[in-house]
Amino acid sequence: MYKDKILQILMNFKQDALSTDETLEALKKLLYEDLGFAKIDHHREMRKGFPEVIFCQGKTPQQVKEIALHMHKNGSNVLGTRSSKHHFEAVKEAIEEADYYEEARIIFIRNTVVNKAKGIIGVVAAGTSDLNVAEEAAVTAELLGNTVKRFYDVGVAGVHRLIDKLDEIRQCSVLIAIAGMEGALPTVLGGLVSSPIIAVPTSVGYGANFHGLSALLAMLNSCACGVSVVNIDNGFGAAYTASLINRIGES
Structure with a gap:
């Protein structure tokens, strides 16, 4: 689409539809x-x-x-x-x-259709209180052209809820794991799946949660391999990175 805009500007210039100054101004605005x-x-x-x-x-x-x-x-x-x-x-x-x-x-x-990526991004959220951040991640990933599966309220306080969805979670190419409180969910997932995990600490929790700082530090100190961490409540950043990973190998 971007290249088409450049070609259209140059074509208009060639056909004398635009003056030199107008063409330069149009190209400048593309930057x-x-x-x-x-x-x-x-x-x-x-x-x-x-x-x-x-x-x-x-x-x-x-x-x-x-x-x-x-x-x-x-x-x-x-x-x-x-x-x-x-x-x-x-x-x-x-x-x-x-x-x-x-x-x-x-x-x-929407002005243009984004090409659909082949893989699936899984958004795994610990609790209902994390849904604002989870939906920011899920919707962003969808709008960037990815298929998204949501797995909500599967935190470690009732780990059987997570295990129950494990077969579906393992089908995902990339996982976004979202949790507040002690932030344990990404570490637990990291020991169970082979997909890369992007951990998102949320500001959900009681006083010693320090508005997400305790979850952030727990995720940064995870003993599980394959876990990367974005900033507190940064569902968008996690989704953008997950989308880039999900498109690796696509032309």
């Missing part, structure tokens, strides 16, 4: 577009295979709307994470096609 409060990296899709993602938290609804609108006009898929309803309402006002995944807190606007 990045300066909105004053934000610089949109339009070139990222060509480098990474997926456009820049909007982190909505800390941005005003108007700022998110402007960024989304310019990305949409550029023909990119638009993904906004950590979005409030106020962010979504502002975007929806400008772009009717915008969808909102409330539990995942994600805004999405």
Whole structure:
């Protein structure tokens, strides 16, 4: 899609539909577009295979709307994470096609179809309290073109619930393991499966959980092989990495 945009700009120039200055300006905006409060990296899709993602938290609804609108006009898929309803309402006002995944807190606007990856990403969450982070991971992975299987409320406090789903979990190419409290789930999984595991500590827990720090340190000190760790509550980061792993070997 990105290469097609370049070819179209050059074709318009060749046909005298664009002046030299207009052509240079159009090509310049393919690299990045300066909105004053934000610089949109339009070139990222060509480098990474997926456009820049909007982190909505800390941005005003108007700022998110402007960024989304310019990305949409550029023909990119638009993904906004950590979005409030106020962010979504502002975007929806400008772009009717915008969808909102409330539990995942994600805004999405589809302009192009993402090629489907062959493997399966499994999202394994310890408890119901972890579902916001789990859905951020699951929805992100789906929007990046992956098949996702969800395994929720299978924490180690009732490990039989996890064992019951083990045959299905072992069919997944990559696993995202999400847990708060003591953060033991990824380590238990790491001793049972051969798939790479991306561990996500959540801020769920009582006082000594330190808003996810205890789970983070437990996961970083895991004795199980094949466990990597992202930051606290970072379902999006885990899903992005899982998607890259899931596409290894695909042309």
